[in-house]
Amino acid sequence: MSLVVYSAACILGVAALLILRRPRRALSDPLNASTCAAILLGGVCFVCSAPATLAAVNELTGVPNFGAPMTYSAISAFSASLMILLINWRGGPAERIRRWVYSIGIAYTLVIAGVIALFALADAPEERLTDLDTYYANTPYMREMIVLYLVGHAVCTLVMCVVCVRWSREVTGILRAGLRLIMAGLALDFVGFVAAKTTAVAARWAGHDLDVLSTVVAPPAVSLGGLVFSAGFVLPRLLPAALAQWRSYGDHRALAPLWAELRTVPTAPKPSPPRWQLPRGRLYYREVRILDALLALQSRYDGQVRERAYAQARGQGACADEAHLRAVAAMVVDAARQSPQAEDRVVTEPVDASRLPTSAFCDTGELVRLSRALARPPAVGSDREGTVRASHG
Known part of the structure; x- marks a missing residue:
């Protein structure tokens, strides 16, 4: 599983580097900056969730399962960055954009603070690298921490789906294609990650064992979903530039006889x-x-x-x-x-x-x-x- 998520993180890193090929110019634009932040945070989520990373972090800190709040905080930050990116991408009055960005930032900062506080209050002495959500589903404070990050990510996914559906009715061409990719990726994320994890945790509450949904189904589904909706964000930004470079290549070759x-x-x-x-x-x-x-x-x-x-x-x-x-x-x-x-x-x-x-x-x-x-x-x-x-x- 580590190889899958590390590969996804590398792909997202390359996409961010393509947008950041001129860092000073890219970061001066809120849309570029939020795009890069979302892609990089997506890569961080994949790296943090890899069992190899979790084991290394736990050993380095000496705290069993310290990687859990780290990963959940990264997922919450990623959720916030996606919503901020979508707001900047759609545009509108600057004051309204600023107000939404601040509101989302405050809300998900509270989510991250809650995740950290609940982990500090919980008693989770046994290290779990792949099935922590289900293993500690009935443990006080760990249970609430797991529910909190899942709810935060689910809200982000649903809100973004609604916005993308409405927006895709107003636009055409490559922007609509990008929005549809985002919706497809979000659907994979919601069904394969949020719903699968929630079902597995709820099954533990009911005394059943559906851990396979959390440990086997969720990781590849969220990796694929992340790549798909990241492509939806990146495609409308990079494809026009790529096509322009391709046209320049054709023109360069066409000028060869004259040259x-x-x-x-x-x-x-x-x-x-x-x-x-x-x-x-x-x-x-x-x-x-x-x-x-x-x-x-x-x-x-x-x-x-x-x-x-x-x-x-x-x-x-x-x-x-x-x-x-x-x-x-x-x-x-x-x-x-x-x-x-x-x-x-x-x-x-x-x-x-x-x-x-x-x-x-x-x-x-x-x-x-x-x-x-x-x-x-x-x-x-x-x-x-x-x-x-x-x-x-």
């Missing part, structure tokens, strides 16, 4: 990009270098190359916009390949007439279209050959 033609063009020195960076950063550096190269070639563009390429593209059935892109691509390639002989070359029309409006290509999408035009005739076909022959004639 291959322009990489040898001399430009002003630029700082070397970091060796390891996300696709968006790599795309940024490639765009900057391409735009610098386009500017450096301004005086070498040949309007006749563009006109011939445009006429050929139109003759092949391309629309005016597509023909324009092919013509510009042909002119750019011609200038890039002729740049070493630029001083000996005679341009047959004024420079301004063939100047490329690079501001039109500041948008990533336009640069990608220009790059893709390189692969279509006549951008890199007969016009380039004709230009080369003319330059050497």
